[in-house]
Amino acid sequence: MKKLGFGTMRLPLFNSDDPTSIDIEQTKRMVDLFLDRGFTYFDTAYPYHGEKSEEAVKEALVKRYPRESFVLADKMPILRVKKTEDYQMFFDEQIRRCGVDYFDYYLLHNLGRDRYINTEKFGGFPFIEKLKKDGFARNIGFSYHDNAETLDKILTEHPEVDFVQLQINYLDWESQVAQSGACYEVAKKHGKKVMVMEPVKGGTLAKLPDKAMKLFNDYYEKQNFPVPTPASLAVRYAASLDNVKIVLSGMSNIEQLDNNTSYMQNFKPFSEGEKKLVKDITDVLNSTIKVPCTACKYCLEECPKNINIPDYFGLLNLYAVTGKTTGMYYERFSMNHGKASECLKCGKCENICPQHISIRRFLDDFVDLYEKK
Structure with a gap:
C-alpha cells in the first residue's frame, strides 16, 4: 500500500456546525481521486461525524467500488461498551453501516490506562481475536493515546495484535504528554507495525509561527524543487519512520486531498537536511513553553x-x-x-x-x- 490513508473524521460538510451534514457528492469525488492515484486505505469509526461517517463510507466508497479494490479500517467504540455482549452488538451495527462482510483492519478505539481496565474486564481482546479467526477482521489492533509504559504493558499482555495506531508528529516526538517517540519505540520493540494519526497535530503544524515559517522557507528556497507546505512536511516526517505502515490524514475538501496525494504518490523519505529542519522548527515552537518543568517528579x-x-x-x-x-x-x-x-x-x-x-x-x-x- 501507498503510505497515505484517508481518515474520515473530517469529511466535507454543508453546515460546519452540524457534523452529520456530510457533503456526499464531494466525498465521492475525493474517494475517486484518492483511488485513481493509487491509494487504497480508508479509516472510519463508530462515533465520527455524529455516527454518520460509516454510512458515508458506504455511500461514497463501498457501494461504488469492488470490495477488493480498497482497504477499510473501523474501530470498536470501547467507551460505550458496558458488558461483554455489547461488543457483538456494536460490531454487527458497524458491518451494517459500512455495508461490508469484513474489515481489513479492526481496532479497539482509544485505549489507555482507564479504558484498558474495562476492556480486559469485558473481554475486548478475545473478541477481536475471534473476529480475525472467523474472517471478519483480517488484522487486529488498537488506537492509543497514553504513555509508553502502559503501551508496553498492553503489548506484553496481548502479543496477538498485529498493529497499533499512535499519535505521531514531530512536535510530540519528545513530548512528556503525548510521548510519540517513546510509544513508537515500544511498538517497534514488540514488532508491531504502526498506523499514524494526527501527523499534523490537528492542524497545528499546518500553520507555523513567523520565525518557524522563515526557517521553512529559507531551507526549501535553497533546494531544487518547489517549496512544499508545512502540512506536507509533517505528513512526510511520520511516513519516513521505518516502522510506519500508514499515515492517516483527515481531509475536509478535495483541494486538501489533491495536495496530500500529490506529494505522497511518489513518496520521498526525509533527507538529513529535513531532519534538522524539523528539529529547528520544534525548538522554535517549544521556546514558547510556559513552565520550565523537567518532569523530575x-x-x-x-x-x-x-x-x-x-x-x-x-x-x-x-x-x-x-x-x-x-x-x-x-x-x-x-x-x-x-x-x-x-x-x-x-x-x-x-x-x-x-x-x-x-x-x-x-x-x-x-x-x-x-x-x-
Whole structure:
C-alpha cells in the first residue's frame, strides 16, 4: 500500500456546525481521486461525524467500488461498551453501516490506562481475536493515546495484535504528554507495525509561527524543487519512520486531498537536511513553553494530595505551543491523583523543586484553563 490513508473524521460538510451534514457528492469525488492515484486505505469509526461517517463510507466508497479494490479500517467504540455482549452488538451495527462482510483492519478505539481496565474486564481482546479467526477482521489492533509504559504493558499482555495506531508528529516526538517517540519505540520493540494519526497535530503544524515559517522557507528556497507546505512536511516526517505502515490524514475538501496525494504518490523519505529542519522548527515552537518543568517528579514525593504536577504542567506547555486544551489527557493524568484545584498551597513542592518553579501559581493557571469552564 501507498503510505497515505484517508481518515474520515473530517469529511466535507454543508453546515460546519452540524457534523452529520456530510457533503456526499464531494466525498465521492475525493474517494475517486484518492483511488485513481493509487491509494487504497480508508479509516472510519463508530462515533465520527455524529455516527454518520460509516454510512458515508458506504455511500461514497463501498457501494461504488469492488470490495477488493480498497482497504477499510473501523474501530470498536470501547467507551460505550458496558458488558461483554455489547461488543457483538456494536460490531454487527458497524458491518451494517459500512455495508461490508469484513474489515481489513479492526481496532479497539482509544485505549489507555482507564479504558484498558474495562476492556480486559469485558473481554475486548478475545473478541477481536475471534473476529480475525472467523474472517471478519483480517488484522487486529488498537488506537492509543497514553504513555509508553502502559503501551508496553498492553503489548506484553496481548502479543496477538498485529498493529497499533499512535499519535505521531514531530512536535510530540519528545513530548512528556503525548510521548510519540517513546510509544513508537515500544511498538517497534514488540514488532508491531504502526498506523499514524494526527501527523499534523490537528492542524497545528499546518500553520507555523513567523520565525518557524522563515526557517521553512529559507531551507526549501535553497533546494531544487518547489517549496512544499508545512502540512506536507509533517505528513512526510511520520511516513519516513521505518516502522510506519500508514499515515492517516483527515481531509475536509478535495483541494486538501489533491495536495496530500500529490506529494505522497511518489513518496520521498526525509533527507538529513529535513531532519534538522524539523528539529529547528520544534525548538522554535517549544521556546514558547510556559513552565520550565523537567518532569523530575520530586514534587510528587512531597505533595500531600498526590497532585500530578509534572503532567499538568506538560498540558500547560502544550497549550502555550498549540493554543488547544486536551481534556482527555487531563482525565487520564488525574487518575489516582489529586485534581489541580485540590492544591493546599502548602508549598512543600516548591521547597524541593530543582528548577525553583512557582508551582502554586502555575497550578492556579492550570485550574483556570482546565477546571473553570
